[in-house]
Amino acid sequence: MSKLLVIGAGGVSSVAVHKMAQLIAAKTGPFSEIFLASRTLPKCEAIAESVKQRTGVAIETAQIDADDVPAMTALIEQVRPALVVNLALPYQDLPIMDACLATKTDYLDTANYEPRDEAKFEYKWQWDYHDRFKNAGIMALLGSGFDPGVTSIFTSWLKKHHFDRIDTLDILDCNGGDHGQHFATNFNPEINIREVTAPARHWQNGEWVETPALSHKQEFDFEAVGPKNMYLMYHEEIESLKTHIPEIKRIRFWMTFGDAYLTHLEVLQNVGMTRIDPVMYEGREIIPLQFLKAVLPEPASLGETTKGNTNIGVIATGEKDSVQKTLYVKNICSHEAAFEETGNQGVSYTTGVPAMIGSALMLSGQWSGDGVFNMEEFDPDPFMEMLNAHGLPWTLEELDGPLEF
Ligand code: NDP
Known part of the structure; x- marks a missing residue:
């Protein structure tokens, strides 16, 4: 059963x-x-x-x-x-x-x-x-979503099949979709805004390096999307990957944001609408960010209008048989195709499919154990196969070298 x-x-x-x-x-x-x-x-x-x-x-x-x-x-x-x-x-x-x-x-x-x-x-x-x-x-x-989740599996699969040692890892999350709204988030607005406005942190030479939120920007040309600005952020898979693959000297997470999104966010922050401490309003306590969530579009309602692709992957540099190389594994997901199949946009799709796959691997006994585990602690191969079979196909390519920034 x-x-x-x-x-x-x-x-x-x-x-x-x-x-x-x-x-x-x-x-x-x-x-x-x-x-x-x-x-x-x-x-x-x-x-x-x-x-x-x-x-x-x-x-x-x-x-x-x-x-x-x-x-x-x-x-x-x-x-x-x-x-x-x-x-x-x-x-x-x-x-x-x-x-x-x-x-x-x-x-x-x-x-x-x-x-x-x-x-x-x-x-x-x-x-x-x-x-x-x-x-x-x-x-x-x-963390059986895309990031964390698939990005953790991409990393452990690279380590298993293509590297004796990984030195640096960059996780690149690009949502090239356009939902036609002035301002909306692609998953729960409260969680999304808390994540984006938190200080950036990356792992380097055995310690955390903290920088102000959205202060490091780089342009990157994403396949099936085009050139986009991406920003250094903290993301939870950095903590589990540095714990379970401790050899990696530097782990960074990058996410793309459009200028209009950032301008809206800055204004909302400046006027106090992203605060998570209670304020009194008409005799009762409200949390400004929760109130903001109530007036923003529900992520689940964006499916019909969202066009374009997501492109999320990892770039790892390390050594195999004493030869240095840089590999890039990624998935490109179409918002329109996700909507056609499930009635939801691509960000929900790229998270919901891995949740189904993790559930299937647990219930079939392919992934098992007693205790609390992160994704990279299990054999990545059956997960990678199921991604290809269930709507999130991935590609592997060799790059000339690590990211130069
Ligand atoms: P939504 O806000 O669309 O959905 C959250 C759901 O949880 C809503 O139905 C909400 O109910 C329900 N809920 C909230 N509080 C409770 C409660 N106390 N009891 C029962 N149900 C509750 O979020 P998403 O679907 O976009 O995201 C779902 C999760 O996935 C989040 O944790 C998000 O952080 C995570 N996520 C992970 C990603 C990854 O790649 N790993 C990427 C994107 C999201 P109601 O409708 O009443 O508000």
Whole structure:
């Protein structure tokens, strides 16, 4: 029995559930049934309806506040899934992990825990669960999205097949899509803005180097997109990759932003709309960033209008048989094709597909263990094969040398 309990009903969840249902319909994967629960029931019902129309697979739905550990525990006891797939927000990671511990159920997510009142992305909170998961005989797979997730797998696959030693790693995340809105984010606006406005950090010679947010810019010519400005940022896979592949001397993460996005963001920051501390408004406390989220377009609503491609990959430089080389592995994903297949834009697609693949590898037993794990701790080969088979094909090319900046 490989029943899935998926939590959250946003864009990422919608893609993951469509892809899981495709496997059930084709009778080719390890999944038997899907149960979808989130804070807003009509969003679950809308996904269930689309999945039924597109694949013929029926899924059950329920309302849940995943911050409420006893309620989450009761839901898991009622549904009895083989795996809980957390596609809600990073704030829900720990409560859902607590409910998994209470019910001895495996766990998967796509983003690391962060406390609501502090824009801090660190694995330490979830890594602290390792011994408890190990003693309970259950597994947690962290970060099974694109970045983290596929970028971690690209790196471990390069290390396994093409390098004796990796020296430098650059992760390049480009969204060349245009959604036609003045300002919108491609995944949850609150999480996205917290991430973009946090100081940049990269790993170099055994220590963190911190620089102000969005202060380092480089132009890069992305295939299927064209030249774009990309900015040095902190991203959580740097922390896990430097831990699990400690030989890498420098790990950097770059993300592209258009000038219009950055101008809007600067204004919103300047007027205080990105603050995450409470302010009094008409006699009650509100968090400005949460209020901003309420007036911005929902990422899940951008699918129909978004045109263009994403291009996300890793560039690694290192040695194989004493010869130095630089390799670039990447995926290009079309927003229009993602929408055609699942009714969602490419950023949700590039995250939801890897969540489905991680779930499939856990439930088929190809990836197993007791404790809390990151993606690069497992054999990358079956994951790389499934990316090609399930809508996120990748390419490998050799570059003349490392990035010159
Ligand atoms: P959305 O905001 O579109 O969806 C989040 C969903 O979680 C919503 O349905 C929301 O409910 C639900 N939710 C929020 N709080 C609770 C709660 N307390 N209990 C139950 N459900 C809750 O986000 P996305 O789909 O864009 O992103 C989902 C996750 O994927 C996020 O954690 C994001 O950080 C991560 N992500 C990871 C990426 C990667 O490459 N690794 C890339 C992009 C995203 P409601 O509808 O009521 O608000």
